[in-house]
Amino acid sequence: MIKKLIFAMSFLMALSVSGQKKNDKDIVTNAAEKLRLAMISGDKSALETLIVPELTYGHSGGHIDDATEFVDKLVSKKSDFVTIDITNQNISIVGNTAIVRHHFYATTADLGKAPGDVTLDILLVWIKVKNDWKLLARQAVKSEKKK
Template identity: 50%
Template sequence: MFKRLLALIAITTLTMTNVSAQTKDEKAVADAVETLRKAMISAEKATLEGITLDQLSYGHSSGKLEDKKTFVENITNGNSHFLDITLTDQTITVVKETAIVRHKLFANTDDKGKGPGTVNLYILLVWQKNGGKWKLLARQAVKVNP
């Protein structure tokens, strides 16, 4: 019984240490990534515009590049329609006013003119702190090999 109690205390301590290891900026970047994920599903124009910088460079796995205006238009008009997006294996590295986020993205899509589909991608996001808020500056996707 005593050994089980010690094991439980050790596991709880390790878990709390890992959670508290995330810095304030890393947490804020993670929140920004989640806001972007939700806005891409809901196609909320104001949120998409607010979470991205005017200089946005948005790279698709096909090699197609979009600026901020085109990215927002394609999400809001249904050309890029996400039914759901799941992010896994996320890492966040903050260096001063810049953050690098990597994760794996899996999504079900229903893009206008293409019908239902899925995407399985590795994503690199570059965020910049602007006016105290983290904004997306660049994104590049690469297809996950089956």
């Protein structure tokens, strides 16, 4: 009888953990979408609510922004994303960390310049802070073609 009770409790706990991971994946998916929209709009408060102060934001050309630089470039339109399309997104949850990989295709108009195209593969690292997921790190690498 005790073995059956222990088995039943273990099964319920496993279902609960599995359900939480699915819920976390949904929340991270939503956070990544909010980040995409905030990067297009350049909305300072939206950007700041999605990141931690320790953010490290790596560009495909090798430059690394901190949280302040990341926000300032988007707000000032020094980095101006007209469109951002994300495909092939994959999310893995490990404890309180989410690893997100996706393909990133964007049209840019940095500081009002003629539109440009950016094709990248992105790695995002999100951490759970209380009940919210916040961006801790981002690294981009150049990609050959739109996937």
